[in-house]
Amino acid sequence: MGVEEAVSQNFRQDLVDAGIVIQTEDLWKTYEMGTEQLHALRGVSMKIHKGEYVAIMGPSGSGKSTLMNLIGCLDTPTRGSYWLAGRLVSQLDDDELAYIRNREIGFVFQTFNLLARATALHNVELPMIYNGTPATERLERAQMALAQVDLAGRMMHKPNELSGGQRQRVAIARALVNRPSILLADEPTGNLDSATGEEIMALFARLHQNGNTIILVTHEQDIAAHAHRVIRLRDGKIERDEVTR
Numbered sequence: 001m002g003v004e005e006a007v008s009q010n011f012r013q014d015l016v017d018a019g020i021v022i023q024t025e026d027l028w029k030t031y032e033m034g035t036e037q038l039h040a041l042r043g044v045s046m047k048i049h050k051g052e053y054v055a056i057m058g059p060s061g062s063g064k065s066t067l068m069n070l071i072g073c074l075d076t077p078t079r080g081s082y083w084l085a086g087r088l089v090s091q092l093d094d095d096e097l098a099y100i101r102n103r104e105i106g107f108v109f110q111t112f113n114l115l116a117r118a119t120a121l122h123n124v125e126l127p128m129i130y131n132g133t134p135a136t137e138r139l140e141r142a143q144m145a146l147a148q149v150d151l152a153g154r155m156m157h158k159p160n161e162l163s164g165g166q167r168q169r170v171a172i173a174r175a176l177v178n179r180p181s182i183l184l185a186d187e188p189t190g191n192l193d194s195a196t197g198e199e200i201m202a203l204f205a206r207l208h209q210n211g212n213t214i215i216l217v218t219h220e221q222d223i224a225a226h227a228h229r230v231i232r233l234r235d236g237k238i239e240r241d242e243v244t245r
Contacts, residue, residue, distance in 0.1 A: 027043065029078050110188065110190035112159070149173045183212050185214065
């Protein structure tokens, strides 16, 4: 069975029909520390619908980074189920996880993670190179993504020729280019000054208005305040889940 066939197994049309892009059921993540066990997540169950703007918050050690890694298919749970865009990803192997991650999740990191010697355009093209998108389509979609984040005039600039805010916009364009079901942002303003951070949050607001599903992982209250729903974690459990607007 090929990778594409494998990720199509255990598909739930009912979740897709209900507009649910993420559903976790009793999700646990346990690490073995010598003879002891560390429970980073303790039975997390939640649903996130298409088009939502959600912030995941919590103090250090609350489990928010672990939950982000599971949502982003960067890790697998110890037990429980995780459904992404109707597919059961909690039982996929590494190749299958990489396949669905490339198609369903757009990542925005605090440190931008751009190739220093590549232009903005080439940085945005990279995810499509990995999934075999033809060159002509790749170029067109990368140009459109950069225009979407107001960088049409900076396509041939390298990261060291861009400001911090512009570099983060390139990273957002790269996250959008595969048209993922979810945009997952990990402390996206952490390396930016306050004014530039507000510009990036205004961009996220615009992307959300355009229909993108956004999940923001942050420890900053003023950043989480931009979201329309806040999930607060403590000791590996959901302490509070509230719609804020």
